[in-house]
Amino acid sequence: MAANKHPFRHLFGSALxxxxxxxxxxxxxxxxxxxxxxxASSIVSLEQAQSxxxxxxxxxxxxxxxxxxxxxxxMYRNKELYDAETESWYYFHEDGTMSHDEEVWxxxxxxxxxxxxxGHMIHGVFVEERGTYYxxxxxxxxxxxxxxxxxxxYGNYGTGWFYFDTxxxxxxxxxxxxxxxxxxxxxxxxxTDGTMVHGEDQRVSKADGQVHWWYFDTMTGAMQKxxxxxxxSDGTEKTVLYDETFGWMLYGTxxxxxxxxxxxxxxxxxxxxxxxxxxxxxRIALSKxxxxxxxxxxxxxxxxxDGFTAWVYDQAGVKVYDSRVDSSFNAQSEYIRDHGGxxxxxxxxxxxxxxxxxxxxxxxxxxxxxxxxxxxTPKMIxxxxxxxxxxRIGVTIGPLDRDFLGGGHPHY
Numbered sequence: 001m002a003a004n005k006h007p008f009r010h011l012f013g014s015a016l017x018x019x020x021x022x023x024x025x026x027x028x029x030x031x032x033x034x035x036x037x038x039x040a041s042s043i044v045s046l047e048q049a050q051s052x053x054x055x056x057x058x059x060x061x062x063x064x065x066x067x068x069x070x071x072x073x074x075m076y077r078n079k080e081l082y083d084a085e086t087e088s089w090y091y092f093h094e095d096g097t098m099s100h101d102e103e104v105w106x107x108x109x110x111x112x113x114x115x116x117x118x119g120h121m122i123h124g125v126f127v128e129e130r131g132t133y134y135x136x137x138x139x140x141x142x143x144x145x146x147x148x149x150x151x152x153x154y155g156n157y158g159t160g161w162f163y164f165d166t167x168x169x170x171x172x173x174x175x176x177x178x179x180x181x182x183x184x185x186x187x188x189x190x191x192t193d194g195t196m197v198h199g200e201d202q203r204v205s206k207a208d209g210q211v212h213w214w215y216f217d218t219m220t221g222a223m224q225k226x227x228x229x230x231x232x233s234d235g236t237e238k239t240v241l242y243d244e245t246f247g248w249m250l251y252g253t254x255x256x257x258x259x260x261x262x263x264x265x266x267x268x269x270x271x272x273x274x275x276x277x278x279x280x281x282x283r284i285a286l287s288k289x290x291x292x293x294x295x296x297x298x299x300x301x302x303x304x305x306d307g308f309t310a311w312v313y314d315q316a317g318v319k320v321y322d323s324r325v326d327s328s329f330n331a332q333s334e335y336i337r338d339h340g341g342x343x344x345x346x347x348x349x350x351x352x353x354x355x356x357x358x359x360x361x362x363x364x365x366x367x368x369x370x371x372x373x374x375x376x377t378p379k380m381i382x383x384x385x386x387x388x389x390x391x392r393i394g395v396t397i398g399p400l401d402r403d404f405l406g407g408g409h410p411h412y
Contacts, residue, residue, distance in 0.1 A: 035065030036100055038118045039086050043067070049075075067098040067119060080106070088120035089140065103142070111141040112169065125154040131170035132194070134162070142169045146179070151194065160195035161221065163188075176223070186222035187247065189214070196221040200233055205248060212248030213268065215240075223247045227256055227270075238269040253317070261319055281352030281409075285312045285369040285381045292394040293385045298327070303383040303395060306332060306367045309354045313409075320354065320410060329356060329367035339410035346378050346404065355380055355400065355407040370407055371397065 049059035053073040069076040076092040091099040100119040121140040126133045151157035163172040172190040189197040215224045241250045249268040294302035299311035306329035313320045321331040351372040358364035368382030384393040
């Protein structure tokens, strides 16, 4: 069986392995000169084995201390061997020397394995200066990529999903790793015990040396970024904001898709914008009274009807649509309905509510800001867009149109 030594041996040198356990935690130590001893009870000299044409068993060179295996006088070369006495697998190179203290590529089996200082194939956790590795309990194969394992019996490791570098095989410990997925990839975190983190996580960031909170999806482990609703450790829900670059929780006033939102300075929870002062909404709307109408106008000097309502709420720091890509009255009405703030009776409206008009919710045509009842008549301020004597009317005040469908503001 053809085999190659791991290329990293030439970069970092070999590491000696202390201990003889082949299915447990093995750690490395500095190199030292010694005669290889695999624990076999009977080992003859290499010269004796070579002079006996029928010899089967172990041999050791008096010259270099290396070990060999003979079968009916033939030296093993490029072969694996299972020895029942020592209960271990071994590998022998082209020159017949037993592999020890190195990683070997077994091409016919398509796997990397490692042999300890006694030549035994390693199984389980292996620790050395470059990092921590895991070799399959049965096959001895070095693991690469993701693996679900129970490693608590090795002391400092947990049970769950682990990640081993796809090239080096080093276990990710206290480390963020980017994993490619079918939908574009995800950042995940592996804890100090090697297991993938799920849910809330607090620690010192390696980026700035400060303590931060993160949240990782409870199923996939994906690091959450942006505006996210999470379930906390006490079972309650809250909407928070995570940095788009580093993933840590943000606090105070932040801009999200062009909208200013405020998050609690202690908990990070989005403050209840349902209690935003309606007078402030009305004040902002009235400040643009007389501004011209402009098709698709988003302000601040000219507006379409839904551009006007979106701009007013943006200025008040209240989110009324999911993304700046679509801030239309359709997006606004959907957002308010999704956040439990829509009413269909004029009597239930509050000043500052966004009003929607059309033949149906699937066929909206207009949006406005409710001002309340003035002289017995419900009034609104809106970017009208219709023509009077050839002049297109901009932001103006008037009664509600007859095709009123509903109105409101989001509740978080």
